[in-house]
Structure formats: C-alpha cells, structure tokens
Amino acid sequence: MNTEKINIAEKLSLFSDHWNPRIVGELNGQHVKLVKFKGEFVWHKHDNEDELFYVVNGEFIMEFRDKTVLLKANEFIIVPRGVEHRPVAENEVSVMLFEPTSTLNTGNTKGELTREQLEKI
C-alpha cells in the first residue's frame, strides 16, 4: 500500500524535457502522468482510451480536426477514444494526464515522439 502524498511542483522539478510523460500515480488500471509540452505534437488518436489533460500551469491549444480549444491553468479537457487531436504549446506548459495504463502517447501514429517505456518518478 502506497499512501504517500504526491506534490505536483516537486515532481515537475525532476524533469525538463518535452513530450515525455512521467508516471506519478496508478489506480484502477489508470495512470496519473505529468508531462511538459512545448511546440507541436503529432496528430493522433487512441482507439481504446479516453484521455484527460489537466493544465497545471501555462496554457496550450488542443487542436481537433474541426475546432481548437485553448486550455489554461486549472482547466481540463477529455479527449474521447477515436478522436484525432494534437496538442500545441507556444510556450512551455505543464500538464497532468489521467488515462488507462495501456495508453501510448502518440496513439496510432508511432514515430520519433513515441515513448514506449515511461519513467516512474
């Protein structure tokens, strides 16, 4: 049983690279991850996983094929499975993710930004 508390700022201080999620918690088959975005990600979708993006600080735009959504600190969005999306961040943004443990960051679009083995911090 792990009931240690997790401090988000402390965990964010442990890494500085972009588009490389770290695992900070696990429950009910889901992971809690922290990630820093900067720049443009790749268009992708997840066939079997819904994804939640919660902005810790900064802001970014979630692009969909038919609209864009600007997300600021203490706002979140849920991207349903099957829906193509692409996060774009003009400046660095820190984001908390909730998603199934099976989720691959680039979904159906494997490439140089794909991270298969995520670090637990």
Next chain:
Amino acid sequence: MNTEKINIAEKLSLFSDHWNPRIVGELNGQHVKLVKFKGEFVWHKHDNEDELFYVVNGEFIMEFRDKTVLLKANEFIIVPRGVEHRPVAENEVSVMLFEPTSTLNTGNTKGELTREQLEKI
C-alpha cells in the same frame, strides 16, 4: 463526443455545500468529481475502488488508522481499495476526485452523509 473544456473554479462556484461531490467528467469508467470538505467525514473504505484526492485549494488531513497525511493545494493522495480512511478539514477545502463510476462516497459506511445520486454540473 463532448470535448468542451472544464474550468475548475467555474464549476466550484456552482455549489457551496460540503461532502456532496459533483460529477464534472467521465472517462474510461471513471468519474472526475469536485467536492468541498469542511469538518470531519466518517471512517470508511471502498472494497473495490482506489480513490484519488487532489487538493485544488485549501488543505485537509487524510486520516488512516496508523497515520495522518496533510494535503495542501496541488498535492494528491491515492487511497487504495480496502484501506480505511477519513478526510478531516479544519477549514473549507476544494478537492478533485478521480475514481470509478461505481464509487459511493461513504463506501462501506452508509449513513446521513451518503450521497447516492450525484449531480452532474
């Protein structure tokens, strides 16, 4: 498909009662809830659900049978299934919960604080 963004402060402004979680999101069989705590809750456990408590603002103490954990803003704790716990808040605190849709707020201890039908806001 619902890809509207959720603003936490805006949702928190919609209610003021304590110990009555509201549903603000759903994904992968999990609910995202917001709740305000003040005072002492009841000791309880969830036999089949792990629960995540994320402090949006304020602070509270999570009591376990063998220790207590003080949680402040932007900190979270995961309470594994089967583990007895009791949240206690000297002052009002706003908390985001992430847990299976099957989760009953008072777990195995039904009583006057039990909320069976949660409002979606």
